[in-house]
Amino acid sequence: MAQLEQLKLSGQLPTPRGVALAILELSQRENATLGEIARVVQTDPALSGRLIKLANTASHIARPVVSVQEAVVRQGMATVRQLALGFSLVDQYRNGACKAFDYQEYWSHSLLMALGMQALGMRLHVAAADELFVCGLLAQVGRLALATVYPDEYNAVLMAQHADPAQAIIVHERARLETDHTELGIVMLCDWGMPKVFTGPLTQYEYPGHPSYPQDSRSNSLMLMLRLSHRLADLGLANADVRPKLLKEWMALATELDIPQEDAGRFIDQVIDSWREWSELLKIPATALPSFAEICHGYHETKEETKESDIPLRIVVADGNAINRRKTMALLVEDSEHTVYPAENGNTALALAMEVLPHVIIAHVDLPLLDGLELCQALRATEEGRRMHILLTADEHGEEQLINAFEAGADGYVPNAISAKGLRIRLCAAQRLVQLQAAWEKDRMQLRQIAAELVVANRRLATAALTDQLTGLPNRRSAMDQLEQAWSAASRSGLPLSVMVIDIDHFKQINDSHGHAAGDLVLREAAATLRASARREDSVCRIGGEEFLVICPNTDLKSAMQSAERLRVNLGAKRMAIGQTEKTLTVSIGVATRESGIADMDVLVSLADQALYAAKEAGRNLTCTRQQSLFP
Numbered sequence: 131m132a133q134l135e136q137l138k139l140s141g142q143l144p145t146p147r148g149v150a151l152a153i154l155e156l157s158q159r160e161n162a163t164l165g166e167i168a169r170v171v172q173t174d175p176a177l178s179g180r181l182i183k184l185a186n187t188a189s190h191i192a193r194p195v196v197s198v199q200e201a202v203v204r205q206g207m208a209t210v211r212q213l214a215l216g217f218s219l220v221d222q223y224r225n226g227a228c229k230a231f232d233y234q235e236y237w238s239h240s241l242l243m244a245l246g247m248q249a250l251g252m253r254l255h256v257a258a259a260d261e262l263f264v265c266g267l268l269a270q271v272g273r274l275a276l277a278t279v280y281p282d283e284y285n286a287v288l289m290a291q292h293a294d295p296a297q298a299i300i301v302h303e304r305a306r307l308e309t310d311h312t313e314l315g316i317v318m319l320c321d322w323g324m325p326k327v328f329t330g331p332l333t334q335y336e337y338p339g340h341p342s343y344p345q346d347s348r349s350n351s352l353m354l355m356l357r358l359s360h361r362l363a364d365l366g367l368a369n370a371d372v373r374p375k376l377l378k379e380w381m382a383l384a385t386e387l388d389i390p391q392e393d394a395g396r397f398i399d400q401v402i403d404s405w406r407e408w409s410e411l412l413k414i415p416a417t418a419l420p421s422f423a424e425i426c427h428g429y430h431e432t433k434e435e436t437k438e439s440d441i442p443l444r445i446v447v448a449d450g451n452a453i454n455r456r457k458t459m460a461l462l463v464e465d466s467e468h469t470v471y472p473a474e475n476g477n478t479a480l481a482l483a484m485e486v487l488p489h490v491i492i493a494h495v496d497l498p499l500l501d502g503l504e505l506c507q508a509l510r511a512t513e514e515g516r517r518m519h520i521l522l523t524a525d526e527h528g529e530e531q532l533i534n535a536f537e538a539g540a541d542g543y544v545p546n547a548i549s550a551k552g553l554r555i556r557l558c559a560a561q562r563l564v565q566l567q568a569a570w571e572k573d574r575m576q577l578r579q580i581a582a583e584l585v586v587a588n589r590r591l592a593t594a595a596l597t598d599q600l601t602g603l604p605n606r607r608s609a610m611d612q613l614e615q616a617w618s619a620a621s622r623s624g625l626p627l628s629v630m631v632i633d634i635d636h637f638k639q640i641n642d643s644h645g646h647a648a649g650d651l652v653l654r655e656a657a658a659t660l661r662a663s664a665r666r667e668d669s670v671c672r673i674g675g676e677e678f679l680v681i682c683p684n685t686d687l688k689s690a691m692q693s694a695e696r697l698r699v700n701l702g703a704k705r706m707a708i709g710q711t712e713k714t715l716t717v718s719i720g721v722a723t724r725e726s727g728i729a730d731m732d733v734l735v736s737l738a739d740q741a742l743y744a745a746k747e748a749g750r751n752l753t754c755t756r757q758q759s760l761f762p
């Protein structure tokens with residue numbers, strides 16, 4: 131301590147200058163008024179702007195603060211003094227003599243801590259948000275002091291810590307300087323009038339192993355808030371590869387302060403946004419941190435194969451005792467990615483369970499409103515509730531309690547003072563169940579996919595079986611099916627039905643002169659021309675090598691002859707590229723129409739064939755018919 135007193139007297143410690151010093155001195159006078167403080171603040175435009183901005187951020191009152199007087203009145207003398215001091219230090223100590231101490235980064239970290247504290251203050255109402263801002267901003271001022279007073283020695287401390295990061299910095303500080311940043315920082319803050327309610331938690335928050343406050347005390351909340359803001363500041367400045375780990379630690383701490391996981395993302399994103407705004411105002415750097423969602427996504431991407439015990443669960447923790455509830459929640463998120471929902475009574479737990487459909491419910495037997503056993507029975511009476519894994523917890527663990535719990539439908543019993551490991555083991559059954567359900571769901575999806583693929587494959591096969599591969603027209607089998615249907619329809623309706631058989635003339639010569647591939651091309655083009663020239667209701671099919679059948683429902687002989695002629699002429703006019711030359715084709719067509727003497731469709735087709743033969747005989751490039759009525 132003598133060393134600290136000496137340091138204080140030496141004037142080497144960081145101290146505010148100018149307007150901040152004037153405010154500090156003025157506020158120490160007994161008769162100082164807020165009006166006088168405001169007048170001094172006004173002489174520094176940068177400080178005025180910062181105080182007004184802060185008053186507006188932390189205010190829940192809708193009307194914005196526009197004047198320095200108003201900001202000073204709203205923040206109070208003590209807070210204005212501290213803020214002036216903090217901002218003055220930021221401006222004065224942007225650089226310094228300690229080489230390994232990154233002054234800019236130090237302020238970025240402090241600012242993020244300040245904004246974290248402010249945001250937590252607005253949420254948890256543990257202290258005024260402006261006071262918490264200063265508390266966060268100056269929480270690590272002892273480090274700045276050590277770097278300022280002992281630049282070379284602190285340089286060595288930082289190098290030693292860099293070489294041995296597993297060791298806490300305080301150990302390296304004590305080894306070389308016989309003091310540490312916490313001790314020195316507290317001396318300075320007390321000197322600057324920081325209220326005791328903050329200095330106590332400031333000595334504790336960096337050392338998680340030694341909590342010395344009752345769980346539901348204000349000091350404990352402040353210590354947790356400092357810890358959470360510190361982690362958030364670490365997260366803001368961390369490299370991408372360590373962010374997911376820090377985020378996880380942050381989430382675990384957040385549950386201790388009753389910040390539900392679904393709010394965590396919004397909270398972090400808001401603080402980071404105001405960090406960017408404030409860093410412009412204070413001219414200190416803020417890194418471009420991705421959104422909370424992106425950091426989470428990165429975490430999931432880098433995760434290795436999921437072990438059963440890693441399966442994240444949705445868990446409702448129902449306990450009327452807030453301390454026990456928080457303790458269980460903290461244990462649950464300590465080393466895992468479970469999403470935990472708190473419920474303070476049985477009714478809330480039931481409503482929550484129906485809403486979020488948790489995998490697990492951990493409920494105390496003596497829950498208010500609806501006790502644990504009733505909650506269990508109510509859940510088991512529902513379809514969804516039957517699938518949940520319910521663990522009951524109680525202060526007494528007699529055989530009778532166990533029997534009651536299992537009779538009510540519980541899956542297990544959790545002792546009150548359970549360890550994180552014990553709790554993990556009890557969640558294994560639920561995780562196994564979730565894994566089985568996931569595997570079953572995966573199998574079901576795969577089966578569904580296979581069935582869908584089979585339907586598509588069958589449809590493709592059926593289509594392929596009825597389609598001519600070369601031309602895409604219905605093949606012979608399809609042609610006969612269609613003709614059968616058309617024949618039946620004509621029999622029922624009494625409407626006429628005609629068919630044409632079309633054969634390309636001297637097709638063999640094309641194959642012989644230009645090769646089979648050229649012949650294929652010609653067949654394709656001929657098919658396309660026929661399809662394009664035929665009426666829509668007529669079906670054009672390929673029934674042989676260079677032979678086509680056109681089925682013409684509701685068509686009498688005269689119309690069929692006209693149609694056939696149109697096809698013959700169109701095809702004859704079509705110029706086709708064959709090898710290097712262009713050629714035209716001719717076709718011969720035989721036409722037949724259904725009439726009373728024709729017994730079935732085979733006879734009809736054979737009549738058309740005879741007509742085709744006649745056309746060929748008559749010199750080709752002709753349309754003929756051998757109708758029985760015409761040639762009795």
Ligand SMILES: Nc1nc2c(ncn2[C@@H]2O[C@H](COP(=O)(O)OP(=O)(O)OP(=O)(O)O)[C@@H](O)[C@H]2O)c(=O)[nH]1
Nearest residue numbers: 633634635636637638639641646647649650675676
């Ligand atoms: N490129 C090709 N040729 C085919 C195909 N199917 C049948 N052919 C050929 O078509 C030709 C048919 O010849 P033919 O039956 O003698 O009749 P044509 O030469 O057209 O003479 P006419 O019918 O009497 O005018 C044969 O050379 C078959 O090999 C096919 O899918 N592609």
